[in-house]
Amino acid sequence: MIKEFRDFIAKGNVMDMAVGIIIGAAFTAIVTSMVDDLINPILSMVTGNTDFSSNYIVLKGVAPDGASLTAAKDAGATVWAYGSFITAVLNFLIIAFVVFLLVKGVNRIKEAAVKKQVADGSAAGPSQEALLAEIRDLLAARPRV
CATH class of the missing domain: 1.20.5 (Single alpha-helices involved in coiled-coils or other helix-helix interfaces)
Structure with a gap:
């Protein structure tokens, strides 16, 4: 094991x-x-300086007037924190766009490297004759039924 x-x-x-x-x-x-x-x-x-994360609606209980989201929760109020959700969605979209740009850049670098290999001839595989010779040798080596 x-x-x-x-x-x-x-x-x-x-x-x-x-x-x-x-x-x-x-x-x-x-x-x-x-x-x-x-x-x-x-x-x-x-x-x-708009910060959506502090926007909320009190669903149940009482929150002090103008209280922050944390203060409203600490006061025992049940809140619908839609601002936190908006902030999370915006952060996700920003992060996804940044990752997209970085991946796009890496792919461009990879493509340039492949084009260089093709131009140098270093990316070429075995010739057709070499593949056929290998197939012939494999067929000759296998046991006959």
Whole structure:
């Protein structure tokens, strides 16, 4: 069982997945910082420092007039925090757009590398003659029935 587990861990797919998770965590920090530190302040200037996250409607109970969402919840009021939802949706759209731009950039770099390989001839596979010779050799090596 230990040998089987060791073989499983040693497979390339598991290692690739582990690297992907680690890179994904680091990438999340970069995207979050970009949104929080670069994009949201600009949006805040454009919208006049509007913060939707504090908008709510009291469904049950009483909240002090002009109380923040946290204060309303602390007062025991049941609130419909639609502002937090709007903020989450806006953050998602911003993050999704930033990820789209980054993936688009990476794909452009990959395409340029592939075009360079094709131009250099390094991306070419085996010739047709080499493939036919390999097929011939495999057919000759198989047992006859």
